[in-house]
Amino acid sequence: xxxxxxxxxxxxxxxxxxxxxxxxxxxxxxxxxxxxxxxxxxxxxxxxxxxxxxxxxxxxxxxxxxxxxxxxxxxxxxxxxxxxxxxxxxxxxxxxxxxxxxxxxxxxxxxxxxxxxxxxxxxxxxxxxxxxxxxxxxxxxxxxxxxxxxxxxxxxxxxxxxxxxxxxxxxxxxxxxxxxxxxxxxxxxxxxxxxxxxxxxxxxxxxxxxxxxxxxxxxxxxxxxxxxxxxxxxxxxxxxxxxxxxxxxxxxxxxxxxxxxxxxxxxxxxxxxxxxxxxxxxxxxxxxxxxxxxxxxxxxxxxxxxxxxxxxxxxxxxxxxxx
Amino acid sequence: xxxxxxxxxxxxxxxxxxxxxxxxxxxxxxxxxxxxxxxxxxxxxxxxxxxxxxxxxxxxxxxxxxxxxxxxxxxxxxxxxxxxxxxxxxxxxxxxxxxxxxxxxxxxxxxxxxxxxxxxxxxxxxxxxxxxxxxxxxxxxxxxxxxxxxxxxxxxxxxxxxxxxxxxxxxxxxxxxxxxxxxxxxxxxxxxxxxxxxxxxxxxxxxxxxxxxxxxxxxxxxxxxxxxxxxxxxxxxxxxxxxxxxxxxxxxxxxxxxxxxxxxxxxxxxxxxxxxxxxxx
Numbered sequence: 315x316x317x318x319x320x321x322x323x324x325x326x327x328x329x330x331x332x333x334x335x336x337x338x339x340x341x342x343x344x345x346x347x348x349x350x351x352x353x354x355x356x357x358x359x360x361x362x363x364x365x366x367x368x369x370x371x372x373x374x375x376x377x378x379x380x381x382x383x384x385x386x387x388x389x390x391x392x393x394x395x396x397x398x399x400x401x402x403x404x405x406x407x408x409x410x411x412x413x414x415x416x417x418x419x420x421x422x423x424x425x426x427x428x429x430x431x432x433x434x435x436x437x438x439x440x441x442x443x444x445x446x447x448x449x450x451x452x453x454x455x456x457x458x459x460x461x462x463x464x465x466x467x468x469x470x471x472x473x474x475x476x477x478x479x480x481x482x483x484x485x486x487x488x489x490x491x492x493x494x495x496x497x498x499x500x501x502x503x504x505x506x507x508x509x510x511x512x513x514x515x516x517x518x519x520x521x522x523x524x525x526x527x528x529x530x531x532x533x534x535x536x537x538x539x540x541x542x543x544x545x546x547x548x549x550x551x552x553x554x555x556x557x558x559x560x561x562x563x564x565x566x567x568x569x570x571x572x573x574x575x576x577x578x579x580x581x582x583x584x585x586x587x588x589x590x591x592x593x594x595x596x597x598x599x600x601x602x603x604x605x606x607x608x609x610x611x612x613x614x615x616x617x618x619x620x621x622x623x624x625x626x627x628x629x630x631x632x633x634x635x636x637x
Numbered sequence: 638x639x640x641x642x643x644x645x646x647x648x649x650x651x652x653x654x655x656x657x658x659x660x661x662x663x664x665x666x667x668x669x670x671x672x673x674x675x676x677x678x679x680x681x682x683x684x685x686x687x688x689x690x691x692x693x694x695x696x697x698x699x700x701x702x703x704x705x706x707x708x709x710x711x712x713x714x715x716x717x718x719x720x721x722x723x724x725x726x727x728x729x730x731x732x733x734x735x736x737x738x739x740x741x742x743x744x745x746x747x748x749x750x751x752x753x754x755x756x757x758x759x760x761x762x763x764x765x766x767x768x769x770x771x772x773x774x775x776x777x778x779x780x781x782x783x784x785x786x787x788x789x790x791x792x793x794x795x796x797x798x799x800x801x802x803x804x805x806x807x808x809x810x811x812x813x814x815x816x817x818x819x820x821x822x823x824x825x826x827x828x829x830x831x832x833x834x835x836x837x838x839x840x841x842x843x844x845x846x847x848x849x850x851x852x853x854x855x856x857x858x859x860x861x862x863x864x865x866x867x868x869x870x871x872x873x874x875x876x877x878x879x880x881x882x883x884x885x886x887x888x889x890x891x892x893x894x895x896x897x898x899x900x901x902x903x904x905x906x907x908x909x910x911x912x913x914x915x916x917x918x
Binding site: 339360361363365366368370371372373374375376377378379380381382383384386401402405406409410411 | 697701703743744745751752753755756758759760761762763764765766767768769770771773774776792793796797799800803804
């Protein structure tokens with residue numbers, strides 16, 4: 315089992331694609347050791363540009379590089395690139411529809427002990443509300459390799475959300491071959507509970523599913539790595555096949571994967587949807603796992619939230635008496 | 638500068654001022670003051686500096702221009718139309734539904750526009766990226782970027798100056814349309830700069846002073862900028878907001894207001910008089 319983070323995937327993937335494609339350039343804002351663009355920096359120093367602590371300029375420079383044919387990846391903490399440089403992403407990258415890849419690392423609680431100023435829980439909301447940009451949130455190291463590779467082939471603005479959190483890889487390496495940016499991935503199929511997860515929460519959702527299954531509850535787990543455009547077909551097919559739908563993300567419950575899925579389901583296949591995510595409040599200093607537990611986003615938290623809903627609502631169900 | 642060339646440029650300057658005012662008048666909104674202050678620089682750039690033509694827009698080795706003060710769009714559009722990048726009848730549709738000419742420049746709808754701008758402080762960073770990318774491509778093309786002086790209040794501009802100087806982007810030339818006015822008044826009143834020239838020098842730029850309405854002066858500055866090695870250059874162009882139309886000159890109130898019918902007629906009459914005077918008729 316691979317025990318690595320999605321940012322570790324960035325390290326290896328950028329070196330790989332940089333070897334193959336000389337038009338790839340990488341920009342960072344004084345955080346290359348943290349975002350893991352440092353691998354590319356060491357391997358291809360003439361195509362790596364440290365822009366210093368000036369994220370707004372970095373995003374504009376990326377837009378200009380793209381306008382003359384380069385394929386720029388611009389990285390910083392999600393907070394400082396999707397947050398601080400939001401308007402530059404909107405006006406210089408999305409409005410222009412330029413081929414710029416933004417990497418927002420340390421998403422959600424993964425900057426942990428740094429505290430709330432560094433914990434970005436709003437980036438998915440900001441990015442998915444903006445036209446033209448694809449929003450991608452890989453779930454593990456292996457999937458990040460696939461996402462970066464696909465990002466080079468895809469022409470257009472893309473936001474890639476990565477984490478510092480180290481977890482067991484859900485996917486295995488041959489997965490790279492079958493990866494499709496626009497398609498979600500069914501990891502487990504059942505007909506009572508559907509869990510739609512993204513990012514590191516895919517790992518926790520799978521663990522929670524094991525607990526639910528031990529209670530006799532049949533579970534579907536769907537990995538949605540690309541939040542925009544959403545794989546509506548797959549999400550709706552899951553929704554139509556289960557009784558309760560849950561979304562899980564390390565992001566605010568406002569504007570993220572949960573809202574994207576709930577909006578889709580409300581319009582196309584109305585049913586019960588519960589959003590599991592970070593409450594509408596700021597985080598604090600602690601380990602990432604402690605913060606995830608506080609928000610009910612570890613496997614136990616997810617299991618408890620789902621079980622509560624199922625036991626409250628499934629009065630006449632065959633398994634309800636088990637609780 | 639050749640006397641005849643200067644005469645033709647002065648004539649063109651008056652003609653394009655009428656085009657600018659007409660497009661803004663018909664649009665019923667827009668930015669006449671800052672368009673009239675930068676149009677002479679744009680005329681010289683497009684006619685004599687940039688190796689860009691309507692039929693060479695796909696040439697990767699063409700020079701690039703970024704109008705970081707995107708609200709000067711009517712001036713850019715008038716110049717592009719004059720040089721055949723699109724039909725001049727498009728100018729009459731400025732800012733209207735379905736027009737290729739958006740309120741601020743859009744690179745995806747308007748032939749000849751190299752970068753979409755409008756949000757101040759952003760075009761300059763894109764210009765830095767273009768200059769860096771062209772250098773990586775081993776292209777001899779140069780990048781020019783026009784900024785407003787009010788725009789310099791955006792912190793991103795100084796981030797970009799640092800970046801350009803650090804990367805030694807000598808294929809990059811900034812021009813500041815230094816008309817001294819912004820929406821809320823004079824720059825000194827609103828958020829004064831104190832000694833821009835020293836600031837630019839301190840940021841590692843080669844500073845060139847010019848009168849932004851004097852073509853000989855503008856010509857000399859661009860020639861000199863091309864010779865600068867190892868650092869970006871910046872042309873600090875002293876200009877007058879509303880230049881050419883007496884009741885708009887030096888008036889912050891004409892920053893973002895369209896002339897009404899009477900004002901438009903008055904302005905055009907004034908520019909035609911100047912043209913007659915120039916031609917010695």
